[in-house]
Amino acid sequence: MDICFVSNVIYPFITGGAEKRIHEIGTRLADEGHDITIYGRHFWDGPAETTHEGMTLRAVAPEAELYEDDRRSITEAIDFAARALPPLRRRLSDDEHDLAIASVFPYFPVLSTKLASLGTSTPVVTTWHEVWGDYWEEYLGLLAPGGKLVEQLTAKTPQHPIAVSGITADNLADIGPNREHIEVVPNGLDTEQVQTAPRPDTGYDIVFAGRLIEHKNVDILLEAFDAVADRHDVTLGIIGDGPERDRLDTKRESLEHADRVSMLGFLEEYEDVLGHMRAADIFASPSTREGFGITFVEAMAADCTVIAADHPDSAADEVIDGAGFLVDPTVDSLTETLDDVLGGDRPATDPVERAQQYDWDAVADQAETVYQRAIDGSW
Structure with missing residues (x-):
């Protein structure tokens, strides 16, 4: 398989649960002989395209501040999504990748990845770590309706969704895809x-x-x-x-x-x-x-x-x-x-x-099976 991940942040240059998951699964799949590319922001030293632990890192946007007043920056998310779209579109149109996997949060990269895949044979897989729902009111206050709208729009975008737990899958099904179409692949650890x-x-x-x-x-x-x-x-x-x-x-x-x-x-x-x-x-x-x-x-x-x-x-x-x-x-x-x-x-x-049961080796095996099903059309 030739797989690309789309994530504005890349581990270990930025440390967090979602980017660590990509790193752990990606490095194990690379060890198995799969080609892994991550499209992200240029948080590392050196050229915009480099190799790290068997994976290709491809910067499609410069380093940027991720937070504004303890909240993830909306402008950063939109900026990354906009910058990622042209190179993704070019690569997917050339059938460079068999599969594109977009990190859901902060939502906009999912939309740009889907736009980049239109008219191509490349399926888009998403990884849902949470569904916020009413939590938007606590997080954004008066701006909560906007957050809910973007989350629901992302959930309704045609995709192959993975949830990290059954409860996340259930919550996702409430606003988007049918529950039977959502695969559960948990997070892991070493x-x-x-x-x-x-x-x-x-x-x-x-x-x-x-x-x-x-x-x-x-x-x-x-x-x-x-x-x-x-x-x-x-x-x-x-x-x-x-x-x-x-x-x-x-x-x-x-x-x-x-x-x-x-x-x-x-x-x-x-x-x-x-x-x-x-x-x-x-x-x-x-x-x-x-x-x-x-x-x-x-x-x-x-x-x-x-x-x-x-x-x-x-x-x-x-x-x-x-x-x-x-x-x-x-x-x-x-x-x-x-x-x-x-x-x-x-x-x-x-x-x-x-x-x-949550060791990364076991989780990567589960992910590999699910990714192959998306490529084969058996999802």
Whole structure:
């Protein structure tokens, strides 16, 4: 297969879940002898076209700022989509690629990839990590109708859609393609990398890792920890940064056991995050919005007992599947389960065995099968 990915950001020059997925699947397919090209922004040093770990990187737009006031830049997304269209159109018209795979967020590149494919035999596959729906109101406020419209337009664009979880597939089916036409290929991780990550000099009994935004509910975790700290000699490490950081710092200072809580901020090295998971006994994240939840898998691979929120907007129950505990996203429910786990309760399923199902080798095999079906017309 000759496959091209369309993504404004490319790993490892920009680090994030969607671009890491492309990298991990792409490098494995390249090792299998497939030709892999990524069209993106020029975030690397050197020429606009280069080879990286067996893949061709092709810059179709210059480096640019991705965020404006903690939100992804709409103008950047439109600019990248517009710049990517002509070279994509030229290459696809020449039948250079058998398949074009567009990262959904920030939406506009999907539309330009589809336009570039019109009149060609190249199918377009999309990868949906989340469907935002009503979350647009929290994210954009008065501009939310515009966000919803673009998301729905993207969902209704003819495509071969992949969702990273069943809940994301269900949410996508509500605004676009029929559910039976949506394939589920989960996100993954390198389990060996997790299990060999160096532990930190100072570890914590309980950890959280993620962006500090409202729906992660870190304030609930802080209150629940403070309650169990009355009965257990434990510590808590909060890994991450975001718009809620100042408010959570203030919240931490108000706790009775504030001296046992550390706000570690954003850790530059991924292995440092994994090391903290390896050092911890419990990974707790009462987040109510998770299109997949890769931190749950990382924590399971690190042999943490995972505690996550049971919520209709979260794939936690699907990802964990008995290898951790689900709670209501409330202080009382989380406190009770933290108490039980600190008292010796363990999940029914071994978390390390569960995590193994999400190893990138297994995920890449699934992706390869689905991509071939799109090319063969059997999707």
